[in-house]
Amino acid sequence: MRYGFFDTAADEYVIDRPDVPVSWTNYLGTKNLCTVLSHHGGGYSYYKSSEYGRITRFRQNGVPLDRPGHYVYLRDDADGDYWSVSWQPVGKPLDDPANPAVYTTRHGLGYTRFEAQYKGIDASQTVFIPLDDDVELWDVRLTNTTDEVRELTVAGYVEFSFHTISIDNQNLQMSLYASGSSYEDGIIEYDFYYEPWTFHYFTSSETPSSYDSLRDNFVGPYRTETNPVAIERGEGTNQSATTQNHCGALQHKVTLQPGETKRLVYVLGYGSRDGVGRDIQKKYADVVSAPAEGRTPAVDAEFQRLRDHWRAKQDKLRIRTPHEGMNTMINAWTLLQAETCVQWSRFASFVEVGGRNGLGYRDTAQDVMSVIHSNPVKTRQRIVELLRAQVEAGYGLHLFDPKAFDPDAEKLPDVPSPTIVPTKDPKDLIHGLEDTCSDDHLWLVPSVVEYVKETGDHGFLDLEIPFAEGTAATVYEHLRRALQFSAEQVGPNGVALGLRADWNDCLNLGGGETSLVTFLHAWAIRAFLEVAEPLAAAGRPGAGDDVARWTTELDRIRGVADSELWDGDWWIRGYTRDGVKIGSAQNDEGKIFLEHQAWPVIAGITSQERGERSMDSVRELLGSEYGNHLNWPAFTKVDDTVGFVTRVYPGIKENAAIFSHPNAWPIIAEALLGRGDEAVAFYDAILPYHQNDNIEVRGAEPYAYVQFLYGRDHEWFGKAQNPWLTGTAGWMYTAVTKYVLGVRLTLDGLVVDPSVPKDWDGFEVRREWRDAVYEIEVRNPDHVSHGVASVTVDGVEHPVGEPVPAAPAGSTVSVVVTLG
Numbered sequence: 001m002r003y004g005f006f007d008t009a010a011d012e013y014v015i016d017r018p019d020v021p022v023s024w025t026n027y028l029g030t031k032n033l034c035t036v037l038s039h040h041g042g043g044y045s046y047y048k049s050s051e052y053g054r055i056t057r058f059r060q061n062g063v064p065l066d067r068p069g070h071y072v073y074l075r076d077d078a079d080g081d082y083w084s085v086s087w088q089p090v091g092k093p094l095d096d097p098a099n100p101a102v103y104t105t106r107h108g109l110g111y112t113r114f115e116a117q118y119k120g121i122d123a124s125q126t127v128f129i130p131l132d133d134d135v136e137l138w139d140v141r142l143t144n145t146t147d148e149v150r151e152l153t154v155a156g157y158v159e160f161s162f163h164t165i166s167i168d169n170q171n172l173q174m175s176l177y178a179s180g181s182s183y184e185d186g187i188i189e190y191d192f193y194y195e196p197w198t199f200h201y202f203t204s205s206e207t208p209s210s211y212d213s214l215r216d217n218f219v220g221p222y223r224t225e226t227n228p229v230a231i232e233r234g235e236g237t238n239q240s241a242t243t244q245n246h247c248g249a250l251q252h253k254v255t256l257q258p259g260e261t262k263r264l265v266y267v268l269g270y271g272s273r274d275g276v277g278r279d280i281q282k283k284y285a286d287v288v289s290a291p292a293e294g295r296t297p298a299v300d301a302e303f304q305r306l307r308d309h310w311r312a313k314q315d316k317l318r319i320r321t322p323h324e325g326m327n328t329m330i331n332a333w334t335l336l337q338a339e340t341c342v343q344w345s346r347f348a349s350f351v352e353v354g355g356r357n358g359l360g361y362r363d364t365a366q367d368v369m370s371v372i373h374s375n376p377v378k379t380r381q382r383i384v385e386l387l388r389a390q391v392e393a394g395y396g397l398h399l400f401d402p403k404a405f406d407p408d409a410e411k412l413p414d415v416p417s418p419t420i421v422p423t424k425d426p427k428d429l430i431h432g433l434e435d436t437c438s439d440d441h442l443w444l445v446p447s448v449v450e451y452v453k454e455t456g457d458h459g460f461l462d463l464e465i466p467f468a469e470g471t472a473a474t475v476y477e478h479l480r481r482a483l484q485f486s487a488e489q490v491g492p493n494g495v496a497l498g499l500r501a502d503w504n505d506c507l508n509l510g511g512g513e514t515s516l517v518t519f520l521h522a523w524a525i526r527a528f529l530e531v532a533e534p535l536a537a538a539g540r541p542g543a544g545d546d547v548a549r550w551t552t553e554l555d556r557i558r559g560v561a562d563s564e565l566w567d568g569d570w571w572i573r574g575y576t577r578d579g580v581k582i583g584s585a586q587n588d589e590g591k592i593f594l595e596h597q598a599w600p601v602i603a604g605i606t607s608q609e610r611g612e613r614s615m616d617s618v619r620e621l622l623g624s625e626y627g628n629h630l631n632w633p634a635f636t637k638v639d640d641t642v643g644f645v646t647r648v649y650p651g652i653k654e655n656a657a658i659f660s661h662p663n664a665w666p667i668i669a670e671a672l673l674g675r676g677d678e679a680v681a682f683y684d685a686i687l688p689y690h691q692n693d694n695i696e697v698r699g700a701e702p703y704a705y706v707q708f709l710y711g712r713d714h715e716w717f718g719k720a721q722n723p724w725l726t727g728t729a730g731w732m733y734t735a736v737t738k739y740v741l742g743v744r745l746t747l748d749g750l751v752v753d754p755s756v757p758k759d760w761d762g763f764e765v766r767r768e769w770r771d772a773v774y775e776i777e778v779r780n781p782d783h784v785s786h787g788v789a790s791v792t793v794d795g796v797e798h799p800v801g802e803p804v805p806a807a808p809a810g811s812t813v814s815v816v817v818t819l820g
């Protein structure tokens, strides 16, 4: 069953059946303001922090589904009938032949457009957050398609939050009595008595005929957003007050001649009426577009800037392959999802609804790696934040608030308050070994190296950045400490200690050992050597010793992997603290795990034969039509020496679900092994695009990866959960662009080393790198998967295996690669 389709030319996903079984969301905002918005208008906004900066309210786990939202109501004043531009919250019947109602939602990059056709009125509401103003705009257009004059009431509506999610959920002592609203000159201002520096406002391009700012006046007792009394009446109460629950509701009377179109802009903003609200209201008041007279309303100009912003990111790397799903996802949706994770991290969605703050060390350290080319500024900021949250001993703080370690973080005014969470001394945020994950710090090393490769900013390695304790060291030293921590945390079998957890949050081995981290350590060492070797060659003091030290460690790991960790057909997952093997054919449950199988190949520490064998085992034992399961067989017996995974329902999350994120790694391994068909088969199995017409099983949106899909041990096999905020997006982007298509960077060159399905005739990649453009064409006349027969650069033959050197800024380089 399908509810929509990809409009690839427009970079939009179009939902033409709004009664989707679950909310399909989009993320708006590129800077301070974020809105998570569903295809039916439900959602919420926050300013900077989803925990402490809520602007509009959301009722998680509520009925009706996912409310409230950012709604525009329309009322026909002739008969009092009303509807909303997004299908919900009014929810007109979709199958009433007497009054057909057609609703369409278009999710785009940074915007969502709702469209409704009902009773001869075509309405649209385009919601977006401009690049630089801390506002959300709703560009509303109404067209009368009948030949009668129509009198309508149009109302924009939001419900304000108590600004801190715990206060919305708990109503502490003062909550109901500590915020107020007022109305002046068409602007509703919402203020907080206990946070006197925080204001929100709601306004519009035209003076309204009436308003409400007290939510219960607008909705009315024993009603919901489906049938607000103020909409039924066609008029607000024009009352505001201090205390209780607040909203922004502005009603406008609109007369439409036959064929006439009118436009209104609603503005939800952060800040006070006098501080910013009046200027913003003025800025967006003009809605008349008259290009011939050189008149472009600010709302149009800002929308265009936003579109250009995303196009520029897309243009950094565009692919054209015979695989349409891959093209659509990589050029738009997977890029958007990966950027969203870097920008907003993990906690604000419709599943986890924003009650945590800050950055997960491991997740952020991985996310940044994929979008350096499209967002170098944010990537650099995140990397610096991660480095500041690394302790002198080398490990990372598992979940941290970057503001706590940022010397330039804005300080809140010192107002005594009963409700604000006290700021902590950064020293109290430094956790000890018992809360340390064995992998967090390791992801950072390759990310920093990729950052240097992308930007050419070698000086970044010499930048002095403090550890969490406050002492400063170069970035290079930070990386060394990360490697050193893992070199010290090794158990009796020579394998990394499991500590609190590794990538798998639910494998809590403590003093047991994890092969995954041993493999990741090898991968991080290799990345480090890529920068250390040229520094050693250039005579940097200490770098030669580093190269020797870490080459030796890499050899040791290779030996341990060879002798201890191979189980015959796959790699074991590790040992419990009692020395019992995990993830071995000897086990009854959890015989094989997914997440570590690819890493010996990626880290380059195993043979082709073992690499292929382990991938074949993944396919045979973990594979399915929806992707690879995380482990098999599922755990059914509690064993705390293995971890929380044994307490999770079979087929869910870390216990034998199809966990999306580690599904990317076998794609990379297969590509490195030169098996392009197998790589793309792994990609295809879990590609949401392919599930577009299978929504009765999938449930979730087909344009976003989810954290996991129910596994075969569960009756809901294939049902997709927790969309958007998953490291899958970044890793899939990396797997396809750098490994399947094979366009990777060295410190000073570009490599094209694809592994593609044999039936591909070729493909093209347009890659911007350090201000030059590389037009790459790959030809596959012999229909092979892997292996480069020849390369030309600007028509001149180039040695196979040698990177194409970085070209001067401003140039366009044509690279033709022939496989064979």
Ligand code: GLC
Pocket (backbone or CB within 6 Å): 346, 360, 362, 363, 502, 503, 504, 505, 506, 654, 707, 726
């Ligand atoms: C969640 C966490 C991530 C972890 C994964 C597997 O997605 O955010 O850090 O690696 O679960 O446990």
